[in-house]
Amino acid sequence: MNTHAPHIRPVIRQLDEAxxxxxxxGEVVERPASAVKELVENALDAGATRIDIAIEDGGRRLIRVxxxxxxxxxxxxxxxxxxxxxxxxDGSDLLAIRSFGFRGEALPSLGAVGRLTITSRARGxxxxxxxxxxxxxxxxxxxxxxxxxxxELRDLFFATPARLxxxxxxxxETMAVAECVRRLAMAEPFVGFTLTADGKDIFRAxxxxxxxxxxxxxxxxRVMGRDFIDNAIPVDAERDGLRLSGFAALPTYSRGAAVAQxxxxxxxxxxxxxxxxxxxxxxxxxxASGRHPAAVLYLACDPQLVDVNVxxxxxxxxFRDPHGARxxxxxxxxxxxxxxxxxxxxxxGDATLxxxxxxxxxxxxxxxxxxxxxxxxxxxxxxxxxxxxxxAPSARAEDPVxxxxxxxxxxxxxxxxxxxxxxxxxxxxxxxxxxxxxxxLVYERLKAQAAATGxxxxxxxxxEIVDLPDADAARILAVxxxxxxxxxxxxxxxxxxxxxxxxxxxxxxxxxxxxxRDILDDLADQGASDRLRGRLDAVLxxxxxxxxVRSGRRMGAEEMNALLREMExxxxxxxxxxxxxxxxxxxxxxxxxxxxx
Numbered sequence: 001m002n003t004h005a006p007h008i009r010p011v012i013r014q015l016d017e018a019x020x021x022x023x024x025x026g027e028v029v030e031r032p033a034s035a036v037k038e039l040v041e042n043a044l045d046a047g048a049t050r051i052d053i054a055i056e057d058g059g060r061r062l063i064r065v066x067x068x069x070x071x072x073x074x075x076x077x078x079x080x081x082x083x084x085x086x087x088x089x090d091g092s093d094l095l096a097i098r099s100f101g102f103r104g105e106a107l108p109s110l111g112a113v114g115r116l117t118i119t120s121r122a123r124g125x126x127x128x129x130x131x132x133x134x135x136x137x138x139x140x141x142x143x144x145x146x147x148x149x150x151x152e153l154r155d156l157f158f159a160t161p162a163r164l165x166x167x168x169x170x171x172x173e174t175m176a177v178a179e180c181v182r183r184l185a186m187a188e189p190f191v192g193f194t195l196t197a198d199g200k201d202i203f204r205a206x207x208x209x210x211x212x213x214x215x216x217x218x219x220x221x222r223v224m225g226r227d228f229i230d231n232a233i234p235v236d237a238e239r240d241g242l243r244l245s246g247f248a249a250l251p252t253y254s255r256g257a258a259v260a261q262x263x264x265x266x267x268x269x270x271x272x273x274x275x276x277x278x279x280x281x282x283x284x285x286x287x288a289s290g291r292h293p294a295a296v297l298y299l300a301c302d303p304q305l306v307d308v309n310v311x312x313x314x315x316x317x318x319f320r321d322p323h324g325a326r327x328x329x330x331x332x333x334x335x336x337x338x339x340x341x342x343x344x345x346x347x348x349g350d351a352t353l354x355x356x357x358x359x360x361x362x363x364x365x366x367x368x369x370x371x372x373x374x375x376x377x378x379x380x381x382x383x384x385x386x387x388x389x390x391x392a393p394s395a396r397a398e399d400p401v402x403x404x405x406x407x408x409x410x411x412x413x414x415x416x417x418x419x420x421x422x423x424x425x426x427x428x429x430x431x432x433x434x435x436x437x438x439x440x441l442v443y444e445r446l447k448a449q450a451a452a453t454g455x456x457x458x459x460x461x462x463x464e465i466v467d468l469p470d471a472d473a474a475r476i477l478a479v480x481x482x483x484x485x486x487x488x489x490x491x492x493x494x495x496x497x498x499x500x501x502x503x504x505x506x507x508x509x510x511x512x513x514x515x516x517r518d519i520l521d522d523l524a525d526q527g528a529s530d531r532l533r534g535r536l537d538a539v540l541x542x543x544x545x546x547x548x549v550r551s552g553r554r555m556g557a558e559e560m561n562a563l564l565r566e567m568e569x570x571x572x573x574x575x576x577x578x579x580x581x582x583x584x585x586x587x588x589x590x591x592x593x594x595x596x597x
Contacts, residue, residue, distance in 0.1 A: 029109055031167055032059025032156060033176035038106035039151050040184050043067035046149065049207060050192040053181060057198070058173030060156055060164070068148040072120040074128035077140045080118065081108050081132055107151075111135060113163070114156045120149040134159035178203055182223050183269045186262055186296060189215035213245070220247060220296055224260070228253070228294060231345040235297060237332035240324050242301045244332050249294035251286040251337065252574060252581045253345035260294035265306060267298070271315050275299070277526035278326040282333025284530055285443075285537045286572050288579030295333075299325065322527045338571035342409065344581045352431070352584045409568055409583065412560035418552045421560050428587040434555065436576035437567055443544035443577050444570050447537070455487035455536065456505040464500040464512040465493055472520050473498055479523070486532045488515075504532075506539045541577040 029035050036053060043051045046069025056062040072080060110116050111132030121127035127145030131138045157163040167173060174197045185193045185205045189212070195203035205222055208215035221229045232247035249260070263275045275297075283293045307318040319325045409432070410425035421432040468476070473496040476483075480490050487504030500512050515532065522529030555563075567573040567582070576582050 029106075029113065029156075031176060032063060032173050033180040035059065035063055035110055035114075035153055035156065036065070036177050037180050037184070038110070039063070039065040039153075040181065042106065042151075043069055043149070044184070044188060044191065046070045048148065048191060052194045052196075053177075054196040055174065055177055055198075058167070058170035059177055060167065060170070060173070061154065063153040063156065064150065066148065066150045068146070071122040071125070071145075071148050072118075072128075073122050073125050074140050074142075077118060077120065077128055077130040078137065081111055081116075081130065081137055108132075110153055110156075111137070113159050115154040115158065117152045117154075118149065119143050119145050119152075121145040121147055123147045174202070183262060186216075186220060186223050187264050187267045187269065187298070189219035216298075217247075224294075224296065227347060228260070228296075231347060232294075233336045233340050233343075235295075235332050235336050237328060237335070239328045240321065241305055242299060242325055242328050244297060244299050244328055246297035247295065248282070248297070248333055248336055250340060250343055250345045250574065251283060251291075251293070251572075251579055253294055253347060254283075254287055254291035254579065255294055256291065258292040261292065262296045264296075264298045265308070265317050266300055266303065268308065268317075269315075270317050272317055273525060274319070274322055274326055274527050275329060277522075277528065278329040279333070281326075281330045281528075281530045283337070284534060285541070285577065286337060286575055286579055291579055297329070299329070326526075326528050340574065341569075341571060342567045342573045342583070344574035344583060344585075352586060407564070407568070409564040412557055412564060415555055415560060418554055421555070421563070423560075423564060425585070427589075428585055428591065430583055430585050432564065432567070432583040433576070433581075434560070434563060436580060437563060437573060437582040439541075439544050440573050440576050440582060441563075441566055441570050443541055444572065446540045446544055450536075450540065455485070457487045457489065457502040458505040458508070459502050460500065463493075466498050466500065466513050466516050468496045468498060468516070468520070470496040472496070475523050476516060476520055479519075479529070483519075483532065486536060488532055490516075504536060507535060544577060 029038070032055065036055070036059065040051055040053065043065060046067060048067035048069035050068050052064075052066045054062065054064040107116070107118070112135045115131070115133045117129060117131045119127065119129040127143045128140045129143035129145075130140040157167075168176075177197075178195060181193055181195045181203055185191070185203075189208040192207040193203065193205045194201065205219060208218050210218075217229060228249060229247065231253040232249045235244060235246050235248050237244045258276070261276065261279060263270055263272065263279070265272075265275075279293060279295060279297070287293060305320045307320075310316045310318055408425070409430050410423035412421050412423050413429075414422040415434070416422060419434050421430075421434050423430040423432065473492070476490065476498060477492055483490060487502065487507075488500065489502035490498045490500050493499040498516070500516070503510050503512065515535075519529040519531050522531055574582060
């Protein structure tokens with residue numbers, strides 16, 4: 001319902017500064033974590049080497065950020081609380097931005113919705129303090145201070161109480177602040193960070209030393225955990241002025257949610273659809289459904305190649321060449337994962353060890369109902385002459401010899417339950433899921449053949465005409481060459497329509513209009529689409545599953561060892577087509593510890 005009377009002309013008014021600042025605060029400061037992010041980034045821009053953060057009641061009652069940066073002179077303090085006043089840029093080139101902050105909105109926005117006090121001293125100068133409460137600024141006054149800046153924000157949103165209703169509980173807000181600080185700390189290894197909540201230390205990262213890459217690795221092990229670094233592959237690639245570095249975890253070290261994905265552009269943490277979509281694409285055929293990769297990636301480029309002035313919170317960016325940025329990330333991840341070969345995460349072996357627990361002494365009824373030797377033998381094709389069993393032909397392997405260091409997966413010794421291969425390594429044993437492993441080997445072989453010979457096409461007797469809005473037709477025709485490489489040939493058909501003349505031969509019952517619209521949705525959301533590639537890979541995966549070693553088939557020693565050697569040579573063989581591990585390793589020391597040796 002239109003509540004505006006048609007005969008009354010609305011009056012245009014100039015908003016007062018306090019109201020304008022409160023509106024700006026709604027964009028910049030969504031919750032306490034947003035305020036912490038703005039203040040810590042200001043400290044980093046000031047060249048701080050140590051930043052101490054303290055919060056109370058999840059940041060509602062107090063946020064205090066202390067740094068040892070360059071500080072401010074007394075005359076600078078009133079300007080710092082003025083909108084669009086900044087020391088970061090001069091306004092001549094909005095693409096030459098090399099700092100976190102540049103809009104000049106954070107401090108006045110915080111002062112508009114809370115009680116803000118800034119105490120600062122530049123080296124060699126006098127200390128001063130200034131306060132603002134609900135947008136009302138008091139004059140600066142002399143104050144004792146160490147070099148650097150202390151910003152205290154009390155009673156956040158007291159001036160806009162409606163915003164308080166949208167905050168979550170203290171614990172949730174504290175966790176959001178901690179995550180914000182961790183994300184910033186992961187990109188600044190030479191800066192020390194501490195975070196205190198209600199008087200308790202909840203995060204600490206001392207400044208690292210040494211070369212940048214080594215310092216980053218140590219900082220990530222402290223923030224993400226040692227398991228992440230132990231199960232990650234280094235990423236280092238460069239193309240067309242873009243440099244990508246960082247660490248990407250093995251597929252078997254995946255997570256149930258996208259909580260361990262951190263992407264930085266020129267040191268700035270971002271949550272960009274283009275980059276997160278590229279991260280998913282890099283792991284496209286190695287993750288189980290519902291699993292998410294873990295990665296920390298740093299994309300560096302000339303500031304002229306990326307626009308960070310997209311959103312007041314500066315969490316989104318726009319690349320001059322978005323396809324180049326996406327392509328670099330996808331290709332670097334796929335190359336890195338392929339280079340990992342047969343590796344699987346160490347956490348898989350740890351979970352296996354956890355499953356081996358000593359059982360208590362059986363009760364009398366359990367002793368009476370133990371499985372008989374023939375029943376055990378039916379489940380184990382394992383050579384065990386000492387137990388009086390006859391040797392199973394399918395379990396015979398080579399005579400025990402020292403395993404070569406060149407054979408990471410060891411030498412096959414037995415097959416149990418007619419699927420699992422037991423192999424002896426120099427320092428333990430490996431258990432291999434033969435069906436899952438062979439499925440991956442066949443899948444990689446089929447993909448290589450498809451890449452070498454191209455995707456076979458099938459011409460349609462009657463071209464499929466898909467009517468689209470003009471903008472959508474132009475968008476999908478712009479990627480027609482890429483789609484043709486995957487077997488889907490489209491041409492303009494006049495107006496907004498496109499004609500589909502050929503489709504991939506391995507997709508005989510393809511719903512062409514639905515596929516076209518799905519691809520368009522991806523292009524609109526991410527700027528690229530892996531929809532067709534995903535469907536083709538799914539077909540190849542299904543073919544690999546049917547063409548691989550079936551569970552329940554007995555394998556000879558030569559066949560088992562041949563499988564192990566091919567796994568060592570094949571990219572991504574550490575996980576099956578569905579993202580599950582193909583093998584686990586138990587170290588001899590761990591096995592001995594299980595038996596108390």
